[in-house]
Amino acid sequence: MHCSNDNCDPLHFDLVVVGASFAGLVAARTAAHRGLKVAVLDAKKEPGARVRTTGILVKEAVAECDIPAALTRKIPGVRLYAPNHHYTDLYAPGYYFLATDTPAIMRWLASEARRAGATLMFGARFENATLAGDLVHIHGLNIKTRYLLGADGAKSQVAKCFSLGRNREFLVGMETEFEESPTVDPDFLHCFVDAQLAPGYLGWVVPGAGLTQVGLAVSDSPFGARRKPDFTKFLERIDSHFALWNCEVKAKRSGPIPCGGLVSPLSTRRVLLTGDAAGLVSPLTAGGIRLAFQYGRRAGAAISEYLQDGGADPGALMARDYPRFGLKTWMRRAWSAAPPNALLNATLFTPPMRALAQWIYFQKRGNGRNSQRPKNANAYPSLPQ
Numbered sequence: 001m002h003c004s005n006d007n008c009d010p011l012h013f014d015l016v017v018v019g020a021s022f023a024g025l026v027a028a029r030t031a032a033h034r035g036l037k038v039a040v041l042d043a044k045k046e047p048g049a050r051v052r053t054t055g056i057l058v059k060e061a062v063a064e065c066d067i068p069a070a071l072t073r074k075i076p077g078v079r080l081y082a083p084n085h086h087y088t089d090l091y092a093p094g095y096y097f098l099a100t101d102t103p104a105i106m107r108w109l110a111s112e113a114r115r116a117g118a119t120l121m122f123g124a125r126f127e128n129a130t131l132a133g134d135l136v137h138i139h140g141l142n143i144k145t146r147y148l149l150g151a152d153g154a155k156s157q158v159a160k161c162f163s164l165g166r167n168r169e170f171l172v173g174m175e176t177e178f179e180e181s182p183t184v185d186p187d188f189l190h191c192f193v194d195a196q197l198a199p200g201y202l203g204w205v206v207p208g209a210g211l212t213q214v215g216l217a218v219s220d221s222p223f224g225a226r227r228k229p230d231f232t233k234f235l236e237r238i239d240s241h242f243a244l245w246n247c248e249v250k251a252k253r254s255g256p257i258p259c260g261g262l263v264s265p266l267s268t269r270r271v272l273l274t275g276d277a278a279g280l281v282s283p284l285t286a287g288g289i290r291l292a293f294q295y296g297r298r299a300g301a302a303i304s305e306y307l308q309d310g311g312a313d314p315g316a317l318m319a320r321d322y323p324r325f326g327l328k329t330w331m332r333r334a335w336s337a338a339p340p341n342a343l344l345n346a347t348l349f350t351p352p353m354r355a356l357a358q359w360i361y362f363q364k365r366g367n368g369r370n371s372q373r374p375k376n377a378n379a380y381p382s383l384p385q
C-alpha cells in the first residue's frame, strides 16, 4: 500500500492521522466525510489487535458516535467496595455505563472511517517527520500531507518528533479477561478501593460483553516512589466475592493511562495532538474514550475547516476547546497519597464520601438521594460476605 523508500514518488494526503484507535478513527471519519483526502497510519496489524483498554463507555459516548448497541451491554450501577469488603451501591436515575466488545468496536470504527473515504494503513509505524513549507513529510513511509494529527496514544511519537507536550504522569493499568462468570452481578461495575492493592486508583471487576474483566491500576506515590500493580494479590482479595479461580483466562493487557491533564504545547504549525496523546483523560475516572470520540471529531472538523475554508488554526481552536481538568488533576494527586485502609473503612460510606463517589461516577447525572437500584435491574445473588 505504502512505499517505504523515500526515493519513490510520495503519496499525498490532506490529512494523515497517526493512530487508528478511538480518537484517530473518529477524526478520520469526520475529515473524510467533509471531503479531505485522509490516511490513517497504525503500527498494529489490524484494527481489533492489541486492545489496551477495559473499554467501559459512559452513556454520553454513544451520543458522540452512535456505537451499535449489539457491541455493548448496559450496566446501570456501581458497587463500591471498602477495604473491609463492605460495599454500597450507586446509581443515577436513567443513567448507565456500557461494557463493550472493544475489538469489534475498533473494527466497526475502522470500517466507518473507510466507508467515509479514508485510507487505512496498518503495519505502518510513524517514526519521524519534518515540516517543509506547508507540507509535512513522513519519512520511512514516504508520505506527504498538508496536516498531521497525532492520535497515537499516551506515549505519542508525534509529540516527541515535533517537540510538543508529553504526558508525564501516568497510572499503570493491568487487566485480565476471564470467561463470563455467573458469580459477577451484571448490574454493576464492581470497584474496589484499597490503598494497599490499588494506591492512587482502584481495582475493578466488570461484567463485560460475553466475558469478565478484572483489573487494577496504581499511581506512583506523590513523593516519587514507583508502584506496580500486584494482580495476583488483587485476585486473592476478590476471591470471596467472585471465586474466579477456576475461570479460563482469555486475554491479558496492561498499559499507561495519562493522568496529569492536558499536555502543552498541543500543536505546532500543521501538527496537532488529540486523544491520549494530548492528555485527554479524566484524571479522576481514568476514562478517555468519550473524550477521544468528542475531541477527535472536533479536531477532524477544525482541520477540515482550516484546509478547505481558511478557518482558524486548529491548534489554537483546540487549545481553547479541550478541557483542562484543573481541580480533577489535584484531586487525583491527593488520592495518590493513598490514605490508610483503616481510614477508608471508617469514612468511605459516610454521607460526604458517598456524595463525592456519586459525583465522581455520575457527576451531574443524578444525586445520592435518588440512587436506588433501578426497577429494570435484576435482583442477583451475591456470594456471602
Ligand SMILES: Cc1cc2nc3c(=O)[nH]c(=O)nc-3n(C[C@H](O)[C@H](O)[C@H](O)COP(=O)(O)OP(=O)(O)OC[C@H]3O[C@@H](n4cnc5c(N)ncnc54)[C@H](O)[C@@H]3O)c2cc1C
Pocket (backbone or CB within 6 Å): 018, 019, 020, 021, 022, 023, 024, 041, 042, 043, 044, 052, 053, 054, 055, 056, 057, 124, 125, 126, 127, 151, 152, 153, 154, 156, 157, 173, 174, 175, 215, 253, 254, 255, 256, 257, 274, 275, 276, 277, 280, 281, 286, 287, 288, 289, 290, 292
Ligand atoms: C488498562 C486500561 C484500561 C482502561 N479502561 C478504560 C475504560 O474502561 N474506559 C475509558 O473511557 N478509558 C479507559 N482507558 C483509557 C482509554 O483506553 C484511552 O483513553 C483511549 O484508548 C485513548 O484513545 P486514543 O485513540 O487517544 O489512543 P489509543 O487507544 O492509545 O490508541 C493509540 C493508537 O496509536 C497507535 N500507535 C501508537 N504509536 C504509533 C506509532 N508510532 N505509529 C503508528 N501507530 C501508533 C497504537 O497502535 C494505537 O492503535 C483505559 C486504559 C488502560 C491502559
